[in-house]
Amino acid sequence: MMKKNALLVLTILFLSFFLSGCNQPAKIDFAEVLSKSEKEFKESGIECVSAFDGKLVKFRLLLEEQPTDEEATKYFEKILDTIATYSNNPDTWDFYNAEFDLVYEEIVIYEGKKEAGKDLKVNKI
Numbered sequence: 321m322m323k324k325n326a327l328l329v330l331t332i333l334f335l336s337f338f339l340s341g342c343n344q345p346a347k348i349d350f351a352e353v354l355s356k357s358e359k360e361f362k363e364s365g366i367e368c369v370s371a372f373d374g375k376l377v378k379f380r381l382l383l384e385e386q387p388t389d390e391e392a393t394k395y396f397e398k399i400l401d402t403i404a405t406y407s408n409n410p411d412t413w414d415f416y417n418a419e420f421d422l423v424y425e426e427i428v429i430y431e432g433k434k435e436a437g438k439d440l441k442v443n444k445i
Contacts, residue, residue, distance in 0.1 A: 348416075350377065353406040360402055377403065377418040386424045393442050396420050396432035400440065413437075 350372035357379070361368045367382040379399050387395065399420055404412045413434055420432035433441045 348407045348409060348412065353403055354379070356406045357399070357402045375417060377416060379403075379418065379420045381420075381422050383422055383424045386429065387422060389442075389444060392422055392430040392432075392444070393440075395422060396430075396440055396442055400434060
């Protein structure tokens with residue numbers, strides 16, 4: 321009986337360690353990911369800047385034309401997709417937060433916010 325209890329306790333401990341390891345964010349080199357993402361946007365003619373502070377990705381696009389609401393959302397989705405692609409982890413946005421903005425004529429006109437595991441929110445300023 322004692323051996324069965326010990327085996328049960330060990331099994332529970334093993335499973336808890338295993339499952340907690342599965343819920344950790346992947347180690348992503350955000351400096352490299354953001355550099356590649358910026359390069360992709362710049363090659364398509366859109367100036368941008370980005371940063372990562374360990375928990376939050378920040379990304380800004382500097383646009384030459386004012387976008388519509390639909391275009392703004394597409395830009396933000398493109399940022400999310402590009403970063404996830406270069407991170408080699410489709411679950412990136414399940415663990416990390418992001419804030420985006422679109423600038424036109426030196427004024428922030430749209431902001432986007434992506435909280436880990438939640439949908440993208442876009443606001444017109």
